[in-house]
Amino acid sequence: MSRREKVSMSVIRRLPRYYRFLIHLKEKGVTRISSTELSTKLGLTASQIRQDLNCFGGFGQQGYGYIVSQLCDEIGNILGLSGKYPTILFGAGNLGRAIGTHMSFESEGFRLIGIFDNSPERIGMELANLKVRDVAGLEEFCKKEKPVMAIFCVPRTAAGELAEQLYNLGIRNFWNFSHYDLSMRYPDAIVENVHLNDSLMTLCYRISDQSAK
Template sequence: MPKHEGVSLSVIKRLPRYYRFLGDLLEKGVTRISSRELAQLMRLTASQIRQDLNCFGGFGQQGYGYNVAALHKEIGNILGLNNNYTIILLGAGNLGRAIAKHMDFEARGLHLIGIFDNNPTVVGQQIKGLTVANSTYLEDFCRERKPKAAILCIPKEAAHETVERLMSAGVKCFWNFSHYDLSLAFEDAVVENVHLGDSLMTLCYQINEYYSDGEEK
């Protein structure tokens, strides 16, 4: 898969949404769609969709639109969803357990191969067919199994040391729920931050705007 240099993060972040909407269209038996129709469905502009897809070569035909199945497959290839990258999870508390049990990793290009925690009451438990291992064995596991990424569901204060250990063991990519800004301390790391609190505050702002006149709408 060639690298796509210069593609903005905002475009990349829209790709999963395109993939999801196209998947829904496939399930409904839709075989082709115009950029205008897709724009109406996704509440974007047709120009925005064409610009986004042109970053990767463009896939439509003038007068025909997009072949839904082909475009869905191409976006999946761009996202790397067929590569089955191995990933591990650090932190088997409530959040980590929920992610391990309910996230469909395989449908998103990943394969969960290990779960780690340092809580003796959690170590040894089974989660989705995997035994939670003691974090003491993290480096040995990484060097043997060579996971490509790690999910961090650990306290903020534990994040820096944990990432140092992972980076030294060859893991450079992180799905980060720890609220510790890894990219500031680890410039070579690939990081996707998930700030649930920030998302909730964004909702709070929108609620505040919605009710800003002081009367319930």
């Protein structure tokens, strides 16, 4: 088992937060920071931060801390942000337009190469410097352009059939905003299910819990 295979997903899910904060520090001109200073800013313990980073090797020096630009680059490499994985997006409605327009795919490891919809009103419109394509041409597009990741901004009722088609076309990576749980059906696929309602309900619980104290 490789070193990476031993790293828990809880550690992996903290890495983007570290990376985002370090990018902010670089932009402010900060060159060095200690784990204690990081812990104060991020609301984690210094020990937790050191343990997380030690999963991938030692990046800091005792009594000196971390070089911000170096640590930022190292975490970016761990996350694979230079991959530029070719990506297609499904659904050019409100959510799809927001994702396609406002996500910085290039700096986060992906390259948006196609957007698809089945609505005649949306097919042909321009979004994120791409023309929205008819989903009827999906198979031909995939054979030619070979995307490796798909984003679902479609209703739950459409997600199952679409996922099966993409899976059969060889796509195994999904960023899923529908309410259809892809990982349950395709255990060998890499899936990030994003349930905005779950996040909102979690926030509701925390507010209710605080109010009850």
